[in-house]
Amino acid sequence: MPEGHTIHRAARKQREVLAGDTVVASSPQGRFTDGAALLDGRRLEDIEAHGKHLFYRFEDDLLLHVHLGLFGRFFTHKGDPPDPRGAIRLRLVGRDATIDLRGPTACEIIDDDDEANLLARLGPDPLRADADPERAWARIARSRREIGALVMDQSVMAGVGNVYRAEALHVLGIHPSREGRSLSRVEFDALWATVCRMLADGERAGRIVTVSAEDAGMPRSRIPRGERTYVYRQAACRSCGAPVTSWTLAGRRSWACATCQS
DSSP, X not given: OOOHHHHHHHHHHHHHHHTTOXXXXXXXXXXXXXXXHHHTTOBEEEEEEETTEEEEEEGGGEEEEEEOTTTXXXXXXXSSOOOOOSOEEEXXXXXXXXXXXXXXXXXXXXXXXXXXXXXXXXXXXXXXXXXXXXXXXXXXXXXXXXXXXXXXXXXTSTTOOHHHHHHHHHHTTOOTTSBGGGSOHHHHHHHHHHHXXXXXXHHHHTSOOOSOHHHHTSOXXXXXXXXXXXXXXXXXXXXXXXXXXEEEETTEEEEEETTTTO
């Protein structure tokens, strides 16, 4: 499932080519025909991301909610729209670009109450300027759950996924199995700042690279794909060379270095 940096990058890129346009909306696949009919011929005013959710704001207060889930993907076409190919749930055609959406978990028209209820279930998003880390700290500071589970809980931190969980905890020397309440405020503040930095780096670059240029011995843009993380899917820790252990935590595979994260 895409992590928050991917969703924020999609919002930014789509905003650049579609915001302000009166769009032609359709559902070539046919599974969103009624919703597309409501959007067709309306001006797309803005696109926002919160965690792993996208909100498309159209004129007349019409709101589209998209959650990609495991299989959803966007495809952007510049110039004239190509013939539809594949199971396109929604196509939005603007003046200079076309956005195709395939395979999302959610693609729905929602109202203000629906949006409020959805956002109420989400924790602060480290990539949003209005994020309030105190909300995350309040949950973590009193929880007996593992910090590795809490970081990936979307009601605690919205947008953080498995890669950033493993990497942020690693660079701070925090083992994923520690109870949330065992973290000091200093450790939490460092965790929040690290997650913010990593997600922002990923949003700008369009890929996850958590290994520093110093540790890699080369510019971060040149680090090979399989060497861009310290412990995530690594056999040996890229910080100290010790073996990386992995196990299932909160339903997902987790990675840690017993030496660096004791």
